[in-house]
Amino acid sequence: MNGNYLLSVEDVVVDLPTPRGNLRAVDHVDLTVGAGRTLGIVGESGCGKTMLSRAVLQLLPKKAKLSGRVMFDGQDLLQLPPEKLRKLRGRSLAVVFQDPMTSLNPVLTIGTQLIETLQEHLELDDAAATRRSVELLAAVGIPAPEQRLAQYPHQLSGGMRQRVAIAIALSCEPKLLIADEPTTALDVTIQAQILDLLAREQRRRHMAMIIITHDLGVVAGRTDEVAVMYAGRVVERAPTPALFKKMRMPYTEALLAALPKLDAAPHTPLPAISGRPPDPTRPLKGCSFSPRCRYAVARCQDEKPALEAAETKAHQFACFHPIEAHADANA
Amino acid sequence: MMPQSPPSISSHALLEVDNLVVEYPVGSRVVHAVSGVSLQIARGETLGLVGESGCGKSTLGRAVLQLRRPTGGRVLFDGHDLTTMQGDALRLMRRRVQLIFQDPIASLNPRRKIGDIVAEPLVIAGVKDPDKRKQLVHEVLSAVGLDPTLVVGRLPHEFSGGQCQRICIARALILNPEFIVCDEPVSALDVSIRAQILNLLEEMKARFGLTLLFIAHDLAVVKAVSDRVAVMYLGRLCEVGPSEQLFARPAHPYTALLIEAIPMPDPDVRPAETVPVGEPPSPIAPPSGCRFRTRCPRADQRCSDEVPELRAVAPGQFVACHHPLI
Ligand SMILES: Nc1ncnc2c1ncn2[C@@H]1O[C@H](COP(=O)(O)OP(=O)(O)OP(=O)(O)O)[C@@H](O)[C@H]1O
Ligand SMILES: Nc1ncnc2c1ncn2[C@@H]1O[C@H](COP(=O)(O)OP(=O)(O)OP(=O)(O)O)[C@@H](O)[C@H]1O
Ligand code: SF4
Ligand code: SF4
C-alpha cells in the first residue's frame, strides 16, 4: 500500500516494559503521508503521539519493542542498518521537538552546529557551508544572521532557538519534517510566526510534514489531513475539511468542544471531558474511550471498534455509534 | 495631560493598583519588568491579564501580593495600602489573598502528603486544633472534586497534572480568601483537563464569592473566565476593557495582533500571515515613547517621542496608543 506515499506506517506497535507491566504506547497504527502533504496528529497528553513519531524516526527508548513496518521513500526503515539510518535522519527525514534544546547542543555555537550538520550530509567546504548557514538563518527570520553564528543557544530567546532548530532541520532539504509540538512552549504571536514559517518553507521546498499537537486549532488551518489518537490508537482519520465538517468519533467531538471559544460569552461553562485516559498498562477490553464517552453502550465495553471507512475511503473512524446516529437525540 | 489611570471605580474596588513599578537589578543594569501600571478589580470580578512571555504578568501578580516588594506605586487591598504594611498586619492581610501557580506539580512539596500540604496554610495561620484542620481539609478537597479519604495520605507524584492543580486550588481556598491571583493556572495542562480546571475555578469563584486576577497568554482561555481583560506589553498596560467589547473591537494595535494570532479550530479560517516578524525588545533597554513601536505597523515619530497614556475610547475601554484602531 506504500505505492504513492512518501511515508507509510503499517500496523506499528510500540511496547515499553515498565515496573507496572507492559505499556503499549502505540497500538496497531496505520498512517500514510504523500510527498509535499501535511498530516496533523492530535490527541491528549500520553496518547502516544511522540512514541509514534519516534517509531518513524527509529529513535525509540532502548528498551522499547517495535513491530510493524515503516516504509519511507521506498525503504523499510526497520530493516536499515544503523549507519544508513543515521544518514537518512537529518538528510531526508528531519525532526523539530517541542523543546529546541533537545536538538541543540548548549556548548556549541549556532554556527558550528549548522555547519557540522551541513558538512555531514552534503559535500560543502567551510566557506560554502558558512554561506549556506547564513542563508538558512535569514530564511527562518533571524535578524543579523552573520552575528548569530557566533552565539550560543542560551543567548537566544525560546522563539529564536526554535527558529534555529528549524533551520538545522531544514538545512539538508529533507523530504519529510516531523514537528512534535513545535510551538506548545511558545506564545501565541511567536507560535503563529513559527507555524507560518514552517508552512512557507514547506511550500517552497515541496516537503511533507507531520505536525503533532494537542490543539485542534493548530491543525485546522494548517494541515491536509488529520489523525486523532487516543490511548495509542488512531481513532479517527480524515482530510482536514471533512473532519471539521463532520466529526464522527465522539472523542474528536469532545476534544473540539472542550476548547474555549472566542465567540462564546465569558463564564460559559466548557463541556469538559470528564476523567482521564485509561492507564496504558491496563488496556481495556472494549473501546478505550468508553469510560468517558457519553454515547457508550454495553457493546462498547466488550468489543474494540476497528478503524473503518465512513462514506469516503479517506474518512475513517473507530466507533460503534458514530456521531451522526445521535444527531436527533442531541437536538 | 491625559489622566494617568482610568477613572476610579474604587468605591467598589477590592483591589486598586496605582502606578506600580517593579524593577530587578541585574549586575549594574535594571530590568524594567513593570513600569507604572494602574488598574482596579471590583469585588466579585475576574480581571484577565494577557501578554506575551516576559511582559511582566507574573511580576505584577507577585508584587500585588507583596511577594516581591514593588519599587514604586501603591497596592490598595480593601482600602489598605499593602506596600507600607509590615509584620503581623501584612501576615493577617495575606490570609485574605492567595496565589495559584502555572506548574502545579512543581509547586507541591514532593515529600509531603497531600493532607499536610493542603493543611499547611491553616498551620501557618495558627489553627491549632488537628480535628478542625482535618475537617477543613476534607471539606476543601471535596469542593475541588477529589475524594479526601483517597488522597490525603498520598504523595504529589502519585497524581496527574490536572489533579495536582486541583490540590493547589484546594490549598489556596482553605483559608477562605477573598482574592486569588491565578498565574497561568492551566497553561501546563492539555485541552481536556484545562476545561475541567477552568470550570472548577468558575464554580469555586461563585461558591466562595472570590475576586480573581487571572493571568494567561492564551486569549481564548482568558476570555472564557474574565469580566474584563487587561493587555500588557513589555511592562506597560496597552488596553483594558470589558472582555466581549475588547475582543470585538480592540483599540490597541497589539491587542489586535494578539487576537489575530489565535489559532482557530476551523479550516475555513485561513491563519492570518500578517503577524510581524520580530520579537519583543529587551526590558533592560525598552524603546522610548511607546514600547510597542518597534513592532507596530502604525508607529510614527510621535510614538518614539511620547509615552502614550491610558485614556478612554469607549465606555469602560481604555487604551494607551497615539493612533488607536477605534
Ligand atoms: N521512556 C518511556 N518509558 C516508559 N513509558 C514511556 C516513556 N515515554 C513515554 N512513555 C509512556 O508512553 C505513553 C505515550 O507517551 P507519548 O510521549 O508518546 O505521549 P504523547 O501523546 O506524546 O503525550 P504529550 O502530549 O504529553 O507529549 C505514555 O503513557 C507515556 O507515559
Ligand atoms: N528575579 C528576576 N531577576 C531578574 N529579572 C527577572 C526576574 N524575574 C523576572 N525577570 C524579568 O522580568 C521580566 C518580566 O518577567 P515575568 O516573569 O513577570 O514575565 P511574564 O509576563 O510572567 O512571562 P511568562 O509568560 O514567561 O511567565 C522578564 O524580562 C524577566 O526576564
Ligand atoms: S465505540 Fe462506544 S464508547 Fe467508543 S467512542 Fe464509540 S460510542 Fe463511545
Ligand atoms: S502609540 Fe504608536 S507605536 Fe504605540 S501602539 Fe499606538 S500607534 Fe503603535
Ligand SMILES: [Mg+2]
Ligand atoms: Mg509528546
Ligand SMILES: [Mg+2]
Ligand atoms: Mg509568568
